[in-house]
Amino acid sequence: MKKHDVIVIGAGHNGLTNAAFLAKAGLDVVVLEKNSYVGGATASLELHEGWIYSNCSYVCSLFRPEIYQALDLGRHGLEVVPLQGSVSMMQNGDHFGSYHQPEIRRREMMRHSKRDADAAIRFDADLMKWCRLIRAFLLRTPPDPASFKIRDAMEFAYLLKRFHSLSESQLYEFIRFFTMSIAEYLEQYFESDIVLAHFSGGSIIGTGLGVYSPGTAYVLLHHAMGDIDGNVGSWGFARGGMGSVSKAIASSLRSYGGEVRTEAEVATINVAGGRANGVMLASGEQISAKVVVSNLDAKRTFLQVMKPADVPDKLLHRARNFKMRGSSGKVNIALDGMPDFPGLPSGSPLTLGHMHFTDSLERLERAYDDWKDCRWSADPYVDMVIPTQYDPSMAPPGKHMMSIFVQYCPVEVEGGWTDAERDAFGASVIDQISDYSPNFKDLLLHTEIRTPRELEAEVGLTEGNIFQGELTLDQLMFNRPFPGYAQYRGPVKNMYMCSSSNHPGGGVMGAPGANSAREILRDLGRKDTTPEDFEDD
Amino acid sequence: MSKPPPNADLTPLPDYRQVLQPSPFHTRLVEHCPLQNWMSWNGYQTPRVCDVLASEYFAIRSTCSVMDLTPMEKYRIAGPDALKFLNRLVTRDVGDLKAGRVTYVVWCNDEGKVLDDGTLFHLRAGEYRLCAQHHQLDWLLLSSIGMDVSIQAETHQVAALSVQGPTSYALLTAAGVVGLDQLKPFGILHTRLRVFDLMISRTGFTGDLGYELWVEPAAALSLWDALFAPAQQGLFDVRVIGLSALEMARIEAGFIVPGDDFNTAETTVRADHDRSPFELGLDWLVNFDKPHFTGKRALLRERARPVMRRLVKLRVSGNKPPMDSFLYDAEHGRRIGTVKSQSWSPILKSNVCLADVGYSNGLVPSQIWAEIYYQKELEWRATWAECFMSEKPFWAHPRRLKTPPRNF
Numbered sequence: 001m002k003k004h005d006v007i008v009i010g011a012g013h014n015g016l017t018n019a020a021f022l023a024k025a026g027l028d029v030v031v032l033e034k035n036s037y038v039g040g041a042t043a044s045l046e047l048h049e050g051w052i053y054s055n056c057s058y059v060c061s062l063f064r065p066e067i068y069q070a071l072d073l074g075r076h077g078l079e080v081v082p083l084q085g086s087v088s089m090m091q092n093g094d095h096f097g098s099y100h101q102p103e104i105r106r107r108e109m110m111r112h113s114k115r116d117a118d119a120a121i122r123f124d125a126d127l128m129k130w131c132r133l134i135r136a137f138l139l140r141t142p143p144d145p146a147s148f149k150i151r152d153a154m155e156f157a158y159l160l161k162r163f164h165s166l167s168e169s170q171l172y173e174f175i176r177f178f179t180m181s182i183a184e185y186l187e188q189y190f191e192s193d194i195v196l197a198h199f200s201g202g203s204i205i206g207t208g209l210g211v212y213s214p215g216t217a218y219v220l221l222h223h224a225m226g227d228i229d230g231n232v233g234s235w236g237f238a239r240g241g242m243g244s245v246s247k248a249i250a251s252s253l254r255s256y257g258g259e260v261r262t263e264a265e266v267a268t269i270n271v272a273g274g275r276a277n278g279v280m281l282a283s284g285e286q287i288s289a290k291v292v293v294s295n296l297d298a299k300r301t302f303l304q305v306m307k308p309a310d311v312p313d314k315l316l317h318r319a320r321n322f323k324m325r326g327s328s329g330k331v332n333i334a335l336d337g338m339p340d341f342p343g344l345p346s347g348s349p350l351t352l353g354h355m356h357f358t359d360s361l362e363r364l365e366r367a368y369d370d371w372k373d374c375r376w377s378a379d380p381y382v383d384m385v386i387p388t389q390y391d392p393s394m395a396p397p398g399k400h401m402m403s404i405f406v407q408y409c410p411v412e413v414e415g416g417w418t419d420a421e422r423d424a425f426g427a428s429v430i431d432q433i434s435d436y437s438p439n440f441k442d443l444l445l446h447t448e449i450r451t452p453r454e455l456e457a458e459v460g461l462t463e464g465n466i467f468q469g470e471l472t473l474d475q476l477m478f479n480r481p482f483p484g485y486a487q488y489r490g491p492v493k494n495m496y497m498c499s500s501s502n503h504p505g506g507g508v509m510g511a512p513g514a515n516s517a518r519e520i521l522r523d524l525g526r527k528d529t530t531p532e533d534f535e536d537d
Numbered sequence: 538m539s540k541p542p543p544n545a546d547l548t549p550l551p552d553y554r555q556v557l558q559p560s561p562f563h564t565r566l567v568e569h570c571p572l573q574n575w576m577s578w579n580g581y582q583t584p585r586v587c588d589v590l591a592s593e594y595f596a597i598r599s600t601c602s603v604m605d606l607t608p609m610e611k612y613r614i615a616g617p618d619a620l621k622f623l624n625r626l627v628t629r630d631v632g633d634l635k636a637g638r639v640t641y642v643v644w645c646n647d648e649g650k651v652l653d654d655g656t657l658f659h660l661r662a663g664e665y666r667l668c669a670q671h672h673q674l675d676w677l678l679l680s681s682i683g684m685d686v687s688i689q690a691e692t693h694q695v696a697a698l699s700v701q702g703p704t705s706y707a708l709l710t711a712a713g714v715v716g717l718d719q720l721k722p723f724g725i726l727h728t729r730l731r732v733f734d735l736m737i738s739r740t741g742f743t744g745d746l747g748y749e750l751w752v753e754p755a756a757a758l759s760l761w762d763a764l765f766a767p768a769q770q771g772l773f774d775v776r777v778i779g780l781s782a783l784e785m786a787r788i789e790a791g792f793i794v795p796g797d798d799f800n801t802a803e804t805t806v807r808a809d810h811d812r813s814p815f816e817l818g819l820d821w822l823v824n825f826d827k828p829h830f831t832g833k834r835a836l837l838r839e840r841a842r843p844v845m846r847r848l849v850k851l852r853v854s855g856n857k858p859p860m861d862s863f864l865y866d867a868e869h870g871r872r873i874g875t876v877k878s879q880s881w882s883p884i885l886k887s888n889v890c891l892a893d894v895g896y897s898n899g900l901v902p903s904q905i906w907a908e909i910y911y912q913k914e915l916e917w918r919a920t921w922a923e924c925f926m927s928e929k930p931f932w933a934h935p936r937r938l939k940t941p942p943r944n945f
Contacts, residue, residue: 345550
């Protein structure tokens with residue numbers, strides 16, 4: 001039987017990234033994927049003939065440009081086109097457009113509040129301070145604060161040095177930022193209801209928390225710290241859908257001699273003598289390797305594919321209590337044409353960006369109340385994009401693909417999820433949009449509705465949590481996924497983790513995959529192929 | 538869904554195709570801008586150069602220049618606590634600023650770092666206008682908590698022109714303005730011209746004789762036409778100028794621009810990239826004897842320490858432009874700073890610049906050299922030029938202060 005150097009479990013973007021850097025270092029790597037397609041939650045699927053859906057993740061910003069460059073993803077077919085702006089439609093018929101063009105964006109904000117337009121300058125500068133701090137840690141392995149190893153001490157010193165660059169008052173602000181709710185954070189800057197609602201949406205996406213829950217301010221940062229060609233906070237569309245990201249990484253991986261096997265679901269990680277030495281597939285096939293890397297979320301890794309006997313009790317306990325609550329759904333639609341939005345100025349570029357239909361913090365909090373009561377939000381927060389306005393490759397000419405992220409949608413509903421209940425959830429989203437677009441319902445050709453149930457069953461995200469673990473301070477940095485396990489090494493030798501359950505967390509970022517590869521190569525005494533951070537001095 | 542937005546009549550939807558906003562003078566302005574070289578100044582469509590830069594510069598220094606000043610941020614400050622508020626906001630003592638007078642001010646955050654600078658107009662008893670370089674409404678409102686003061690952004694409600702140059706007094710008089718002969722520098726005159734109210738201040742940003750004219754937007758075109766009537770009769774050469782000509786004149790006059798010569802505190806992201814009034818060479822604007830003002834404690838602490846750095850005026854020898862140049866202390870061979878704004882001065886036949894320079898132990902560097910990169914026919918070259926620090930403005934003509942002013 002052939003013995004590989006490395007098996008990576010799961011061909012999501014982090015698994016592929018991890019494998020690509022290991023293959024680049026000359027290792028014999030195979031990625032095992034349960035589905036028939038690569039990408040996991042970073043996929044493009046043709047679910048209606050002629051229409052390509054980014055049916056899980058749908059926009060790109062966080063993906064580290066260092067990884068893009070190091071894996072030569074441009075040459076492997078990836079193209080990320082920046083989106084233009086965003087808009088929140090209001091119940092009174094008005095709207096707030098965050099235009100791509102800064103001069104118009106400012107005038108539009110002044111229309112809602114002159115003061116907010118000026119406060120936005122302070123808000124942007126403050127957010128950039130926190131972004132600069134956080135971004136410096138994305139491509140680094142978190143130090144273990146309890147360790148006495150020289151490397152940990154040095155990393156900790158680096159961390160302190162970064163923080164030292166803050167003034168005393170900024171340090172206080174930063175600590176508050178991590179523990180505040182997004183509503184309270186934004187209320188320090190803005191007065192207008194619509195501005196508050198517009199900017200808080202990014203803080204609840206994918207999170208089982210509400211706009212008034214402590215900890216949500218950080219989630220805003222997690223969504224703002226990415227960049228497109230140096231424009232921090234910008235988002236983009238991958239041409240051909242998000243699957244283009246994973247396809248390009250897979251292509252890069254193959255160019256280094258790596259292999260991807262689809263329809264190869266791993267049942268267990270084999271451990272002998274305290275060392276991982278391979279996996280058994282669901283089919284019963286045994287595959288051996290010197291190193292096994294799990295790109296599954298922390299719950300799947302420690303509670304499913306590892307045998308309980310191989311996992312310390314304390315770790316099992318941590319894994320059971322790891323917070324990864326499903327809170328989101330997805331509705332993907334093939335459209336017969338471009339929907340009209342009569343509330344927007346005619347010909348407006350605002351449909352080119354993120355579109356939202358929630359105009360107050362109160363409505364956002366009510367949407368969360370529904371989720372707490374195990375109901376999908378009757379009046380949900382949606383993040384809607386129509387990438388086919390830029391991308392000719394995803395729908396026939398004149399037709400469109402719409403991707404709608406929906407917050408909130410619970411893992412369990414009363415009486416359990418049924419197909420009828422799922423469809424009712426989808427219908428409520430369609431109703432909300434058609435309140436602002438009279439011809440919308442006439443354009444629907446095909447609709448895919450995904451609740452946490454589908455996201456878990458199809459993609460393999462436990463509870464359908466898109467971040468593979470909530471982004472709260474207790475589960476970030478050296479606490480992610482658990483204290484003592486934040487350096488990508490598993491509980492047995494030769495076993496590693498590279499999923500978004502690990503630092504720096506979820507989003508199509510690639511950083512956990514790259515960071516994990518760095519640690520593996522270090523342990524194997526191989527040359528480090530992972531990129532260094534493009535330092536932002 | 539068809540209801541109009543509730544505040545639609547107050548502030549119209551921006552037209553997304555019109556990125557830059559036209560000022561009330563726009564229809565006249567375009568007639569003087571054959572170059573169509575526009576830029577944004579606070580969102581307004583503003584000429585960088587109207588026609589020929591050299592002519593525009595010499596209009597300021599030799600005849601008379603007219604510039605649209607509407608984009609300057611303006612705030613109306615009034616109410617029982619207006620003076621108390623302003624004296625707490627700015628670093629200098631404005632308690633004795635009489636009605637009808639103008640003064641230059643800066644304001645800081647609690648760390649004593651400069652947020653912006655501008656001119657404070659005491660329009661009428663208890664009523665003030667603060668002109669600022671950047672958007673300040675948020676800070677002004679934050680600073681006014683607990684005070685009985687009204688603060689209104691009025692940038693769009695006041696049209697303004699800057700008329701600068703040795704014949705500006707003669708031109709305005711020929712245009713029909715009465716009473717300018719007694720108006721002293723930094724004074725305000727409320728008058729009428731033709732059928733509209735006009736406010737004139739003897740202020741400017743050029744270091745020369747000049748005035749700033751303030752009217753309601755509805756009177757903007759009438760004001761413009763009144764100013765250009767004498768020129769049409771062949772009496773004076775009046776030239777519309779863009780921001781590039783102003784940039785040359787203001788560097789010669791030693792005036793600083795927040796955002797260009799230093800990073801304003803509110804927009805600063807990196808530690809130590811903001812500046813205090815001391816670091817900008819504006820010590821004379823800080824008054825520790827007046828009642829408490831924002832930033833006072835930090836500035837008191839800073840005053841007790843040796844000077845770390847300063848924005849200085851440097852004359853640069855030779856004729857190579859010291860654009861973005863690094864500066865070195867020739868004595869110790871250390872890099873000590875960078876050039877922020879620079880210009881060739883056609884009057885002085887010299888390069889002049891404003892530069893941010895580090896002081897070691899509070900000592901002024903004795904010998905400063907600039908490292909200059911320049912190109913000739915697409916070939917880049919490097920050279921060194923000695924710099925000479927100037928305490929005074931590079932250029933300031935005595936005619937700017939004479940009352941009554943001379944006709945040229």
